[in-house]
Amino acid sequence: MTTPSHPSPVAVVTPWYPGADHAFRGAFVRAMVDATGPGTDMTVYHCEEWGHRLDGGPIEAAYQSLLSRTHRPPHAIPTAGGARLIHTPVPLTVSPGYAAIGRRHAETLSAVLDGKPLPAPVVHAHVGLQGGWGALRNKAPDARLFVTEHATFLGGVLAQPEAKEMYDELLTRCAGFFAVGAAVSDPLIKAFPHHRDKIRLMPNPVSFDVRRPKPVTDLRRWLYVGSLTERKGVRWVLEAFARCRAEDETLELTLVGDGELRRPLGAKVQELGLTDAVTFLGLQPPDRALDLMREHDLLVHNSRFETFGMTIVEASAAGMPVLVTRCGGPEETLAGIEEDAGEMIDVEEASDALVAGFRRLRDRFPDKIDLGRARHRLESRYGYAATAEAHHRAWFGDTDD
Amino acid sequence: MTEHVLFLAEGGTRKRAAAIDAVRVLDAGGEATLVVRDFAAWKNERLDKRIRVIDVDKLEKRYGWMRAEQALLVRGPRAAFRLVGLGPVKRLSQRAAGAWDRRVATPLHQRTFLPLLRRRPAARPPALIRQHLGSRAGVDLLVVTDPASMPAAVTFLQIFDVPRVAYNLDTAPAASMGER
Numbered sequence: 001m002t003t004p005s006h007p008s009p010v011a012v013v014t015p016w017y018p019g020a021d022h023a024f025r026g027a028f029v030r031a032m033v034d035a036t037g038p039g040t041d042m043t044v045y046h047c048e049e050w051g052h053r054l055d056g057g058p059i060e061a062a063y064q065s066l067l068s069r070t071h072r073p074p075h076a077i078p079t080a081g082g083a084r085l086i087h088t089p090v091p092l093t094v095s096p097g098y099a100a101i102g103r104r105h106a107e108t109l110s111a112v113l114d115g116k117p118l119p120a121p122v123v124h125a126h127v128g129l130q131g132g133w134g135a136l137r138n139k140a141p142d143a144r145l146f147v148t149e150h151a152t153f154l155g156g157v158l159a160q161p162e163a164k165e166m167y168d169e170l171l172t173r174c175a176g177f178f179a180v181g182a183a184v185s186d187p188l189i190k191a192f193p194h195h196r197d198k199i200r201l202m203p204n205p206v207s208f209d210v211r212r213p214k215p216v217t218d219l220r221r222w223l224y225v226g227s228l229t230e231r232k233g234v235r236w237v238l239e240a241f242a243r244c245r246a247e248d249e250t251l252e253l254t255l256v257g258d259g260e261l262r263r264p265l266g267a268k269v270q271e272l273g274l275t276d277a278v279t280f281l282g283l284q285p286p287d288r289a290l291d292l293m294r295e296h297d298l299l300v301h302n303s304r305f306e307t308f309g310m311t312i313v314e315a316s317a318a319g320m321p322v323l324v325t326r327c328g329g330p331e332e333t334l335a336g337i338e339e340d341a342g343e344m345i346d347v348e349e350a351s352d353a354l355v356a357g358f359r360r361l362r363d364r365f366p367d368k369i370d371l372g373r374a375r376h377r378l379e380s381r382y383g384y385a386a387t388a389e390a391h392h393r394a395w396f397g398d399t400d401d
Numbered sequence: 402m403t404e405h406v407l408f409l410a411e412g413g414t415r416k417r418a419a420a421i422d423a424v425r426v427l428d429a430g431g432e433a434t435l436v437v438r439d440f441a442a443w444k445n446e447r448l449d450k451r452i453r454v455i456d457v458d459k460l461e462k463r464y465g466w467m468r469a470e471q472a473l474l475v476r477g478p479r480a481a482f483r484l485v486g487l488g489p490v491k492r493l494s495q496r497a498a499g500a501w502d503r504r505v506a507t508p509l510h511q512r513t514f515l516p517l518l519r520r521r522p523a524a525r526p527p528a529l530i531r532q533h534l535g536s537r538a539g540v541d542l543l544v545v546t547d548p549a550s551m552p553a554a555v556t557f558l559q560i561f562d563v564p565r566v567a568y569n570l571d572t573a574p575a576a577s578m579g580e581r
Contacts, residue, residue, distance in 0.1 A: 020425070020571060021418035052414060052548040062551035069558070069566035070545075075574045087572040091548040 009120035035384035037081020098163035102133035144175035178202030183328035205387035212294035223296035228259035233302035240354035293318035341374035404431040412549025
């Protein structure tokens with residue numbers, strides 16, 4: 001056990017955290033808080049970006065003026081893992097560049113803290129130039145800073161010279177830096193070879209607490225969970241479903257999530273005459289999404305790129321097989337258990353790989369698949385206990401006091 | 402006592418957040434007022450019918466001499482373009498009407514007549530909102546839902562005596578004993 005006997009203050013700084021309007025945004029940060037909060041005295045600072053295209057001056061002045069009513073003192077509410085949550089918007093002019101975004105985060109957090117340092121000897125920030133830069137500029141001089149990077153837009157950050165310079169400083173001054181997968185660590189090591197030894201892998205935690213009431217017996221009810229956007233390849237999911245359903249009329253597809261493709265997909269469902277077979281549930285709270293995983297037979301995840309792919313691990317935790325693209329994160333999370341967990345396919349701009357993958361999986365199911373083994377292996381890597389222990393060891397060292 | 406929560410959503414950049422929180426207030430037995438600009442931009446948001454919506458643009462355009470301004474700048478020219486545009490020149494007339502709106506009517510309204518109107522304290526948005534709310538003008542919680550509403554909130558608080566201010570319902574301070 002590496003957690004100190006007296007709860008030690010830990011400050012978590014993050015631009016992403018689930019809220020009433022975005023139930024999934026930053027669900028992995030909340031999972032991390034849920035896993036690592038117990039045994040600490042944790043406060044989460046959620047610095048949420050509010051983009052706009054207006055003159056920034058009057059908005060900034062108004063924000064400062066309102067602080068006396070909104071954040072003096074900062075109002076903390078209970079959140080996961082026994083932690084407290086303090087929320088603040090970060091008003092941001094759209095597209096000012098990542099360096100400017102990092103500075104705005106630092107300035108806003110400083111304003112919320114009334115110029116005082118974050119009151120914790122351990123600060124853990126999420127997302128390098130947003131949470132990370134804000135935390136670096138606002139931590140106490142002797143506080144130790146840890147950073148977890150999840151961003152899918154890391155390539156864009158590293159392509160901007162000023163942002164890259166700030167990132168270098170962040171890596172130099174932090175006590176520990178974690179990437180959620182090789183899709184994040186590889187470009188960072190390439191950009192900053194002198195920090196190779198500091199960049200470690202630390203996956204997102206996933207809860208394995210609840211088991212499905214009945215095991216999957218056939219692959220009839222498909223489930224898609226994610227934003228309805230091009231990056232997630234959801235158009236091809238619908239097309240592949242239509243092709244597979246032409247062979248088996250009992251198939252059903254449920255889509256959880258929202259996005260710019262909601263209307264075109266709805267129109268396509270009508271055009272294909274699949275209104276009885278396809279259900280759009282819109283955004284759902286994370287707990288409901290996990291329930292849906294336990295009520296469906298197959299998770300179909302056709303993303304173009306993922307740094308981790310938390311949904312895949314959650315689906316395996318829920319005891320369902322997955323049909324998933326090799327899009328970065330999933331190759332790592334399912335390494336060694338690909339065939340036990342389901343079927344992996346290549347990313348392509350068509351539905352052929354999905355259809356072929358489904359047919360292979362259907363032919364192997366259930367005898368040549370071992371969901372229990374996949375679940376057990378994933379729990380040992382990504383379960384709350386494993387993740388909490390790894391974080392606490394980094395934060396507090398190995399002292400058993 | 403029923404809690405009255407007023408949501409300032411003048412920018413309309415976080416419509417869903419405002420709509421969800423307003424419904425939560427109503428479901429908890431409270432009253433929810435949503436203050437917007439350009440309500441037409443909310444047409445894709447399925448707003449709960451119980452939410453009281455105040456469109457500040459409309460309040461301003463209906464105030465005093467602004468009715469005449471709107472008749473001269475908007476309604477009159479539109480009627481004229483419609484009349485001229487009967488038959489084969491309909492499309493041409495519609496384009497001309499659009500250009501008039503964009504290049505003449507809207508800039509004149511926003512840059513000349515609106516600042517003129519707002520010189521009168523009684524015609525500024527918070528005063529118009531208070532007048533519109535009438536006896537229901539007591540607000541227990543002000544929720545500022547987007548960046549454009551931040552400057553609006555500052556002027557709002559100069560007129561309204563609001564015990565609590567927050568950026569969303571989840572992190573709003575709880576009502577204290579003896580509050581309205």
